[in-house]
Amino acid sequence: MTQPETWAALRAHWQDLADLGGIGSLLGWDQSTYLPRGGAAGRARQQALLSGIRHARGTDAAYGRLLDQAGALDLDPVDARMLAVARRNFERATRMPGAFVRAFSQHAGESYAAWVEARPANDWARMVPLLERTLDLSVQNAAFFPEFTDPMDYFVDASDEGMTAAQVDAVFAELRRELVPLVDAVEAAPAPRTDFLFRAYPVPAQLRLAEEIAGLYGYDFTRGRQDLTAHPFMTRLGARDVRITTRAQLSDPTDALYSTLHEAGHALYEQGVAEALLDTPLGGGVSAGVHESQSRLWENLVGRSRAFWAGQFGRVRDAFPEQLADVSEEEMFRAVNVVRRSLIRTDADELTYNLHVITRYELERQLLGGTLAVADLADAWHAAYDANLGLRAPSDVDGVLQDVHWFGGGIGGAFQGYTLGNVLSAQFFAAAQAATPDLDADIARGEFGRLHGWLREHVYAPGRTFTPNELVVRATGQGMTAAPYLAYLRGKYTDLYSL
Amino acid sequence: MTQPETWAALRAHWQDLADLGGIGSLLGWDQSTYLPRGGAAGRARQQALLSGIRHARGTDAAYGRLLDQAGALDLDPVDARMLAVARRNFERATRMPGAFVRAFSQHAGESYAAWVEARPANDWARMVPLLERTLDLSVQNAAFFPEFTDPMDYFVDASDEGMTAAQVDAVFAELRRELVPLVDAVEAAPAPRTDFLFRAYPVPAQLRLAEEIAGLYGYDFTRGRQDLTAHPFMTRLGARDVRITTRAQLSDPTDALYSTLHEAGHALYEQGVAEALLDTPLGGGVSAGVHESQSRLWENLVGRSRAFWAGQFGRVRDAFPEQLADVSEEEMFRAVNVVRRSLIRTDADELTYNLHVITRYELERQLLGGTLAVADLADAWHAAYDANLGLRAPSDVDGVLQDVHWFGGGIGGAFQGYTLGNVLSAQFFAAAQAATPDLDADIARGEFGRLHGWLREHVYAPGRTFTPNELVVRATGQGMTAAPYLAYLRGKYTDLYSL
Structure with a gap:
């Protein structure tokens, strides 16, 4: 690939990732606004499936090679930062196995659907086992990043890069x-x-x-x-x-x-x-x-x-x-x-x-x-x-x-x-x-x-x-x-x- | 794979195909109900991307091998028909290249977005080149099925199987x-x-x-x-x-x-x-x-x-x-x-x-x-x-x-x-x-x-x-x-x- 081709291929891949992100946002928006009650379980499965697809696209080996090749390109500062952020996202995502991401997403969807019913019913007991699993998955999530000795450091950095x-x-x-x-x-x-x-x-x-x-x-x-x-x-x-x-x-x-x-x-x-x-x-x-x-x-x-x-x-x-x-x-x-x-x-x-x-x-x-x-x-x-x-x-x-x-x-x-x-x-x-x-x-x-x-x-x-x-x-x-x-x-x- | 494993793998694949279909339906539902005007072009791209993913999953070679293996299973009549319909869908879909499906879906989304504006404006001229492309794509679509000598036979059969x-x-x-x-x-x-x-x-x-x-x-x-x-x-x-x-x-x-x-x-x-x-x-x-x-x-x-x-x-x-x-x-x-x-x-x-x-x-x-x-x-x-x-x-x-x-x-x-x-x-x-x-x-x-x-x-x-x-x-x-x-x-x- 020529240098412009490498960059064009990266832009196309980012476009797809953005479009998949938008589809995921639509699934969530609809879930929180108009989804009929009967659709909750199916929606959780759809979200899990899409998360798996997004994760696969975001951690694809060919994409990793493109990112490596782009390291040799002569980029202006904004494009260089674009590449750096993409590399950070890629490295973060490749640490997490696709099956884990899919399982977490599916669990989150099911937990959300349960909460929608449990909250008005004041049914904390129903949420306990679900939240125990959420905690377990959250700890596992942080453990994929052992450079953070405290799991909370991982989460703070994940949402506000550079903060502890x-x-x-x-x-x-x-x-x-x-x-x-x-x-x-x-x-x-x-x-x-x-x-x-x-x-x-x-x-x-x-x-x-x-x-x-x-x-x-x-x-x-x-x-x-x-x-x-x-x-x-x-x-x-x-x-x-x-x-x-x-x-x-x-x-x-x-x-x-x-x-x-x-x-x-x-x-x-x-x-x-x-x-x-x-x-x-x-x-x-x-x-x-x-x-x-x-x-x-x-x-x-x-x-x-x-x-x-x-x-x-x-x-x-x-x-x-x-x-x-x-x-x-x-x-x-x-x-x-x-x-x-x-x-x-x-x-x-x-x-x-x-x-x-x-x-x-x-x-x-x-x-x-x-x-x-x-x-x-x-x-x-x-x-x-x-x-x-x-x-x-x-x-x-x-x-x-x-x-x-x-x-x-x-x-x-x-x-x-x-x-x-x-x-x-x-x-x-x-x-x-x-x-x-x-x-x-x-x-x-x-x-x-x-x-x-x-x-x-x-x-x-x-x-x-x-x-x-x-x-x-x-x-x-x-x-x-x-x-x-x-x-x-x-x-x-x-x-x-x-x- | 044992026979139950083959069938379970098929069922899981069908579940994914159904979930992808549901996601596609959501994209279309939202497009026709709540999508803001600015989102039209992006939505067309999302639909095209998802169509490509659905097509890839529906025509995947590993899925084809599963369908072949399932031909040897001892199935009850309903399961046998399920497999037959799946095989028909697979064979129909494998005739159409993924790039074609994606291009058609993207074009349809853009054409729809243009029509939403062109119809109230009585702007038929705007739609002519878009519809020319639609016709061209439709003829190409039928041509992937040369056993139908008349393109209309293909389309009638596609929507009402067995009719001419x-x-x-x-x-x-x-x-x-x-x-x-x-x-x-x-x-x-x-x-x-x-x-x-x-x-x-x-x-x-x-x-x-x-x-x-x-x-x-x-x-x-x-x-x-x-x-x-x-x-x-x-x-x-x-x-x-x-x-x-x-x-x-x-x-x-x-x-x-x-x-x-x-x-x-x-x-x-x-x-x-x-x-x-x-x-x-x-x-x-x-x-x-x-x-x-x-x-x-x-x-x-x-x-x-x-x-x-x-x-x-x-x-x-x-x-x-x-x-x-x-x-x-x-x-x-x-x-x-x-x-x-x-x-x-x-x-x-x-x-x-x-x-x-x-x-x-x-x-x-x-x-x-x-x-x-x-x-x-x-x-x-x-x-x-x-x-x-x-x-x-x-x-x-x-x-x-x-x-x-x-x-x-x-x-x-x-x-x-x-x-x-x-x-x-x-x-x-x-x-x-x-x-x-x-x-x-x-x-x-x-x-x-x-x-x-x-x-x-x-x-x-x-x-x-x-x-x-x-x-x-x-x-x-x-x-x-x-x-x-x-x-x-x-x-x-x-x-x-x-x-």
Whole structure:
């Protein structure tokens, strides 16, 4: 093969891998939105089959030889990074036998299907043997990478390349030290009015409103769509098909609104990757933490700001004139920022959210370390919530059965990215503010174009061209630091609660 | 391999083929229901990739050796037929090169995406080069099977095994001979009242009603669901995931109702295949004609009967009390059976429908025979409608661009099954009536269980265990004959129009 032929063959192979990835995303999207109950077992088998095919294509010996040959090519820096990422993916994947990948995928599908029924039935006992197998498979998964002595190091690195469990431990310790007294202070202050959030808000109007604002943010509905699901997510089904999902409650309009804005943030990232990188190994978000930084930035730093409500309150009141007849803009702003210790991670406010994440991360560490048995996990969950949040769920529905992650995937690395994302969201937003004079005034006018443009240029367009750490340094001038996040929280809640 | 091992390996392979088929169905279902515009090109590529994978699995040399080894096994009749059908599929598929299958699938996806835009824009010129390529690929497709001297023979046999184009020609000639004077007589008679069908019927209530009746028919919504699309279809996404789609118009409630009942008929067939056959080569409907017989049976023989309206009119009036305040059951029965020459096949009444099909079949025959060029097809369409139905579409939107078939698949064999289905629907229904005393009285009480049970036993459960001809003989006591269909039409319209 000539050099151009080698590169063309690699690009074609990457295109196929991207297309298989998109097919897998469609199987998952449908499973979480429209799949009839009877189809669950068959869908799990289809997902397992496709995982096996993807794994075979991603670890194919001929593909390995192509990667080796390409090592001799004279590549520009972006193509060189493309090749390096492909080689890393290939080496990671070839460590895992196809049969293992297929078995894990099939198990995850079955476990997910069981969880969908077991959660509303509060049937933790049904999930125990399934989760024991999940833990076993997760430990086996990490063991294919013996250079990580602690399984959690493998999982942290897998989702945020270059980061270690010890670093996560350190950031989490700093956050806990700062947040616990802040939560205490806030809880001691008078609570804002929230009564009007519990009125009846017809769901179709909620969805229209949320989608309108996602559109203002810059989410492109010609390259995506929104559907309802139990546990909202964003998913890339193709280079130009990036979908979001949301959920809605008649008596809490903030649930649909902020679920939508959160997933729209993820989607802005995926839709913003440079065209030239799409369907290549660089054509997507770079890490779990950076991804979550974008969902949280658009959900919280923007969507729960005073400037946002200055721009959007009129629109929201027009959608719900009766429900909001006696509500002021300032009351709305305060209500969507109420701090209240609660049982549900995805309902949690910005301050207490991190305590939910830290709890799960610590339980994962114990499970992977062998100091906690799955059979004891439901009780350990209750004890940890008691210790970290001073709360105890009345059942496992809002306890250990709460989140899909362990029941539809693996144990390890599923949660810490959420809090790393919070930390990075403030760091990126501060950098955007510094580079963009009067950004708050834009937001207060309902104009998000300059913010979106800055983020697209500095965070989205590069895709995986830089490592997470490189990207953070290039965009913000320094490595990851919790300082902007803590400053943001202190400033916001000192103001809101007159601390 | 031991004999049980050989059979188990075959079953596992068939399971994979069925799962890949289900994944392909999901790609198509999503394309026709929810795919955002930007995703069209990527979806076409995904479909082509998956077609290639399916083709490779279906023609794999190791699979061929397994089939050969299985020839020596001592099999019961059902397993022997399973193996025979698998061998036929294998032999058919191995004749077509994988690159051809992939190119055809990719082209079909691109053509479909173009048609979705070209049809509303009345842009026939855009479709000409695409359809020329479709015709070229269709002719190439037939040429892989040189034992069929006429390409149409290949396509007819491919959708209704054992049937020839000459037989279709003969049935169509008999139908035309009988139907043309019947249509003339009906058109000379006073038309029934239909004004009330054009009132405003809110779409959500239409869908609820249609799904309620599909449920009464026996469609199992725990193993399926209904969604909206432009061109309704039924699709099997898995052994226990058989979905239907419909469309709805505010000012014509019969469109959604009968689209739903039509697709529900297809779905009853697929949902009724015996459990033991699911995910095997016998696990689905046996042919295009038999399939269409079930959609037309439930849509027309049942759903447009006087007995049906005796049982359902109250339910329909309860759903639309204002719109139907001045309408009697008899008026409704007559309105849904109005005969009116029209431009749109899927809107056509039972009598004129066959003339739409015959028109398309004749155009396909000319295209495949080389006596008509694609560039002249739009004009030929208008001329044929003029000749066969005495009508001329004002544009190509309701002319050559009307149906998806040629633009999302191939040319040849796409249509004749509809009319063969009409013929068989009456033959099966007459047999069910003969075997089930007082069947009309059941239907008039809104009870469809005995009819569904008879059809499940005699038509659905066997799947592909028998050839279409065998199935017809076993279920009705004789080979396919137009006599029951013509008797049904003559009786029904003589009564309705007092001829």
